[in-house]
Amino acid sequence: MLSRVAEHLYWISRYVERAENTARLISVNSNLLLDLPDGIAPGWEPLVDIMGVRSDFDKRFKEPDERQVLKFLIADRSNAGSILSSLHFARENCRTVRDILPREIWEELNELYLYAQENVTVGLTKRGRFGFLRRVLYGSQLFIGILASVQSRDEAFDFLRIGRYLERADMTTRIIDVRSADLLPDDVADLRPFDTIQWVSVLHSLSAYQMYRRHMQTRVRRDAVLRFLFKDLHFPRAVRYCLDVVGECLGDLKNNEQALKSVHALVRKIDRTNVDTLDQTSLHEYIDDLQLNIIKLHNTMAVAYFPKSGQQQQQG
Template identity: 45%
Template structure:
């Protein structure tokens, strides 16, 4: 299979996953602001930190108002953190691989793109925002279901899965990091105690994990149990451990995968050996930074080993055609 094709499929999966997670995050934040008193409400600023684009945001806006943040995260096509940017990139990647992915998946993605564009003003309306974002989430899940049920289990599907789970692990680590930053600080203040459970629930709901947490853990919501579940669960498909393990499972059949698998095993070993009870505010932040470094290194190694862009940087492919990489 062509290196440019598997790279395109990989990024299709990443952008589609990013769009779904962004829509979920905005919806959860909207509801959290309604549940918390104004004095301790986190506002919209944490969403910018989750995307890791604070400097770029501040070059465009001088505050973190709801209107500005939603413009940056939803409607601005030039913002790399926006929902519109992710959907546009996903559609473009799908368009160039229409002979590889199912026609029905392409049609659904095309419909999603035009729906998101035509009704994008709904994101700024409190009464229409939830329905708008929930429709986008449903479309993303439908597309993922079509891809899962109808794609050949070849190299293309392996890289679709790898891209999805790397993106999901990265977003999960960012959500946990930023969502718990202020929350951990507030736990020592008596006036915040009535709202601690609400905030930990928001951490779970940001990852669509609340019901599965209650089913698996079956105890009251506590910091240690929530972190253990979101970091180390082997059965919840949005936990960081599960996502990285899925990357390993889909990388294992590939040739020349030793370097990638070595990095993945380091990340899994780190997750299993870390106790949530030992993670306080600063140590949790440093630990999640380490996980993000692992994910970046895994992505870079995939790029260098399998993708056209990475191979061109190394040796201009050492081929006259410049784009052929036989994976099977």
């Protein structure tokens, strides 16, 4: 398989996954804000931090209020991580490798982008937001479903999965990082009901609530949530699970020694760290370290598999 094609496939998946994650995050935050009293509601600002676009946002907008943040995260084309930009980049990457992928993939990404472009104004209104975000979420899931049902398990499939799971691992760490920092200290007893609501919303942001309940068999608590989201071997958005998939795909490819080493190092870090005993500061440092290692893993793969010149694709 051509290196250029591999790179396009990898980015198609990353961008689709990013659009889905952003859509879910916005949707969950909207719900959360309805449940919390004004005084303690974290508002919309944390989303800017989760997406790692704080400096870009500050340059262009004055106030991190609902309208501005949503505009930036959904519709702003100068924000390369906005839903509209992500879908645009996914489609453009797909256009160049139409001959490799099932025809329905191109058709869905094409249609999804055109939908988003046409309906973005409605999507920014309170009433239209839910339907808009749902279409984006379903589009991503349709994309995954089409691949699952008709794409051969070849190198192309490996690169599509690597892109998706690396983006996911990265996003899961971001959500935990920012959300746990907002969360209320454990010793403020009278706010405990709201505390639980927020940890629940962390799980919802990753569509993890139901699976958490079934597998952890415990009420929603910081330590258990952290263990589940970092270390679970079966939940497909848990960091450990995502890395296992990346490792499995790399196993099919040639020239994989360095990349596999990076994956194994990351897996070891996760297995050996007792996340539930980390205080807020150490947790933040730990997540920082994981994210740097995820970037390193990407770079190692880029050296091994992607064109030397690189396409200067942006990374969130």
